Amino acid sequence: SQQGEEDPQALSIQEGENATMNCSYKTSINNLQWYRQNSGRGLVHLILIRSNEREKHSGRLRVTLDTSKKSSSLLITASRAADTASYFCATALNDMRFGAGTRLTVKP
Amino acid sequence: GAVVSQHPSWVICKSGTSVKIECRSLDFQATTMFWYRQFPKQSLMLMATSNEGSKATYEQGVEKDKFLINHASLTLSTLTVTSAHPEDSSFYICSARLAGVYEQYFGPGTRLTVT
Numbered sequence: 478s479q480q481g482e483e484d485p486q487a488l489s490i491q492e493g494e495n496a497t498m499n500c501s502y503k504t505s506i507n508n509l510q511w512y513r514q515n516s517g518r519g520l521v522h523l524i525l526i527r528s529n530e531r532e533k534h535s536g537r538l539r540v541t542l543d544t545s546k547k548s549s550s551l552l553i554t555a556s557r558a559a560d561t562a563s564y565f566c567a568t569a570l571n572d573m574r575f576g577a578g579t580r581l582t583v584k585p
Numbered sequence: 586g587a588v589v590s591q592h593p594s595w596v597i598c599k600s601g602t603s604v605k606i607e608c609r610s611l612d613f614q615a616t617t618m619f620w621y622r623q624f625p626k627q628s629l630m631l632m633a634t635s636n637e638g639s640k641a642t643y644e645q646g647v648e649k650d651k652f653l654i655n656h657a658s659l660t661l662s663t664l665t666v667t668s669a670h671p672e673d674s675s676f677y678i679c680s681a682r683l684a685g686v687y688e689q690y691f692g693p694g695t696r697l698t699v700t
Binding site: 507508517518519520522525565567569570572573574575576577578580 | 619621626627628629630631634676678680687688689691692693694696
């Protein structure tokens with residue numbers, strides 16, 4: 478079964494704008510990870526945030542984690558057309574469960 | 586480091602036949618491997634967890650007699666889709682994990698098409 482929900486399910490923005498995706502989960506976690514997947518391709522690991530961390534940055538990516546609310550957000554700043562993809566959060570404890578994903582479209 | 590490969594990357598088979606997908610950890614020993622299935626425009630769904638040398642644990646709703654998983658060594662797990670049907674057409678992704686750590690490393694996926 479999936480771990481939780483992501484919203485929005487789909488997001489369309491213009492190049493240069495910021496994109497924010499949210500993820501909620503249901504159980505305890507050791508860490509939460511965000512992945513990108515281009516259509517029909519494999520997963521690309523973006524960032525991992527541990528349960529004792531609240532915020533993490535990597536380049537244009539900013540991830541927050543609120544374990545009290547069981548939620549996380551991924552912010553992509555200054556988006557580019559190449560950021561067009563599906564984005565999934567995944568929670569890890571004994572195994573890894575994926576959220577439903579957000580399909581991001583960045584228009585040039 | 587921590588590279589996981591899958592073979593084949595894509596396969597087409599006829600209904601009723603069986604197809605085997607391999608998942609290998611290339612530079613580490615994976616005590617646990619996971620198999621996921623992803624239908625078009627959907628998320629990854631965990632199918633089963635396999636520990637080296639023991640039987641796989643299947644998620645609810647996944648037929649263990651249809652999806653045979655073998656984790657015979659610390660670097661290789663195989664998923665065999667038996668008596669394949671068109672509805673088994675999907676993207677199958679494996680991942681591998683070292684003992685004692687939570688990080689998983691994902692393979693590139695195998696696209697199965699059953700005609």
